[in-house]
Amino acid sequence: MREAYVPKAVFYTLPVVIDRGEGAAVQDVDGNIFLDFAGGIGVLNIGYSHPEVVEEVKKQAEKFLHASINVIQYENYFKLAKRLCEVTPGDFQKSAMMVNSGAEAVENAVKAARRFTGRTEIIAFEGAFHGRTLLTMTLTSKVKPYKYGFGPFAPGVHKMPYPYCYRCPYGLCRETCGLHCAKRFEDLFLQEVAPEDIAAIIIEPVQGEGGFIVPPDDFIKELGRICDRYGILLIADEIQSGFYRTGKLFACEYWGVVPDMITTAKSLGAGLPLSAVVARKEILDSAEFGQLGGTYSGNPVANAAALKVIEIMQRDDFDDKANMINKLAFERLGAMKNRFEIIGDVRGRGAMIALEFVKDRVSKEANKDAVQKIIRNAFAQGLILISAGVRGNVIRFLMPLVITEEQLMKGLDILENSIEQI
Ligand SMILES: Cc1ncc(COP(=O)(O)O)c(C=O)c1O
Structure with a gap:
């Protein structure tokens, strides 16, 4: 139906069709569960379908x-x-x-x-x-x-x-x-x-x-x-x-x-x-x-x-939630930066965090290809990521701020694994 009736210019990042969402997780129409680090492009800071x-x-x-x-x-x-x-x-x-x-x-x-x-x-x-x-x-x-x-x-x-x-x-x-x-x-x-x-x-x-x-x-x-x-x-x-x-x-x-x-x-x-x-x-x-x-x-x-x-x-102190994500994510991302030469920069404020990928740290040549592969690898393991940057070589985090510590860690594990795979 999409191909027949929707213009291709209405883009999508990943081939996932949602059935329902809760907190920071999504279930697709085939019953697969995904962790969502995109939050509807920053719309779902409060999480999917907050009951109140x-x-x-x-x-x-x-x-x-x-x-x-x-x-x-x-x-x-x-x-x-x-x-x-x-x-x-x-x-x-x-x-x-x-x-x-x-x-x-x-x-x-x-x-x-x-x-x-x-x-x-x-x-x-x-x-x-x-x-x-x-x-x-x-x-x-x-x-x-x-x-x-x-x-x-x-x-x-x-x-x-x-x-x-x-x-x-x-x-x-x-x-x-x-x-x-x-x-x-x-x-x-x-x-x-x-x-x-x-x-x-x-x-x-x-x-x-x-x-x-x-x-x-x-x-x-x-x-x-x-x-x-x-x-x-x-x-x-x-x-x-x-x-x-x-x-x-x-x-x-x-x-x-x-x-x-x-x-x-x-x-x-x-x-x-x-x-x-x-x-x-x-x-x-x-x-x-x-x-x-x-x-x-x-x-x-x-x-x-x-x-x-x-x-x-x-x-519910959402400032604390963003600061918790900041602390845990920066610790893990700092370690990933030490491991992977293609991570040129880790930056952000609160839970607005991004990784910039380069071919090498001296030339800083943008590595869009790596970002696309990492997003695909992560998707195959159940994590939804989105890119950013004029050069398309940035992965940005916009996960719902209600994400649990366990979900955050799981997502970061998948991210690390996805980078390792390339
Ligand atoms: C900073 C900023 N301004 C404006 C917009 C446009 O918002 P909308 O897509 O709701 O028109 C966006 C969307 O991503 C944005 O991030």
């Missing part, structure tokens, strides 16, 4: 599935907006709006940033992933498969190198670079775009699709200073890094710089399509009545799930 979330979803579904917030209003939209304003960093008045997908949240953040500042230009980063719509595909920095043949792209977008210290875009080394990547902004302003024309800088606190790259804290501080100096809004795209993935509810809580706007999605809705923009109140308020919205935006069933997700994650 399912209960809330059922309760809401029995009342009404949809009303359209732009026609008949419903309370859980307001409650979720309030909750998101409370739990996001920033000691200032905020407001929040819900939409359906990560890309849609980013689109709305950019719309509001332009409306508020009266400026048109947006700065994004090389290696970024912000979505697949025209604007977010433009903000995204991976040509194949995401952009190839889909141009022309949206105007008003400029790219800067992301501080990817393992492969410094300037060939420098962190200890002595003097934060050259931040200094390059002044060149951009001289040669490419006036800072007074820039509405916003959008950045992933940990680059997701780009390969789980954590920028140096000093870079972010410098970015904050640049934004303050020129009245540019700072947008943290937390769509992949949010909801305790990095050990805090939002990864930008590590920054010491408070973003003006946050986009969130994925694990917010525990699997139901939901995203949000949370921003300084005056930013979203700059758009006039009717300028923001959408038929399905802030679906009541998804909102019910999200309210429960936030409650459970705070109650």
Whole structure:
């Protein structure tokens, strides 16, 4: 049926068809059990089918599935907006709006940033992933498969190198670079775009699709200073890094710089399509009545799930869960790095952890082939892994944070074995 009726462009990573999922495990339609280190690409931080979330979803579904917030209003939209304003960093008045997908949240953040500042230009980063719509595909920095043949792209977008210290875009080394990547902004302003024309800088606190790259804290501080100096809004795209993935509810809580706007999605809705923009109140308020919205935006069933997700994650100390994964995984991955020359880098924050594979550690030539083979080997042993990175040579961990210690260890055993096999 897939081959006959579904376009091949709708990609899949592994030939597995799910029947049911629980926690961090999946059973396929043939009865095979898999451990899942992909979590629906970072959507299932709370695990598959969390019983309390399912209960809330059922309760809401029995009342009404949809009303359209732009026609008949419903309370859980307001409650979720309030909750998101409370739990996001920033000691200032905020407001929040819900939409359906990560890309849609980013689109709305950019719309509001332009409306508020009266400026048109947006700065994004090389290696970024912000979505697949025209604007977010433009903000995204991976040509194949995401952009190839889909141009022309949206105007008003400029790219800067992301501080990817393992492969410094300037060939420098962190200890002595003097934060050259931040200094390059002044060149951009001289040669490419006036800072007074820039509405916003959008950045992933940990680059997701780009390969789980954590920028140096000093870079972010410098970015904050640049934004303050020129009245540019700072947008943290937390769509992949949010909801305790990095050990805090939002990864930008590590920054010491408070973003003006946050986009969130994925694990917010525990699997139901939901995203949000949370921003300084005056930013979203700059758009006039009717300028923001959408038929399905802030679906009541998804909102019910999200309210429960936030409650459970705070109650059940999901920060501890991410930190436990960090501690156990880094110990094992460090040992694997000592064993296997093809592991060039082990990095991450909290449970947002990745391994970068190279042909050798001196040339650092990307080893995409190894990643594909490791993913296949792991799959044959019951572990679901996914790749990342502009060069496709990174394996990233997005396992549900509810994974048990035993499951985590089992998964890491399979990973080690899969690397050994090649
Ligand atoms: C950081 C980031 N932004 C935006 C998106 C786009 O989200 P969606 O696929 O829900 O449109 C993603 C998806 O992976 C993402 O990781």
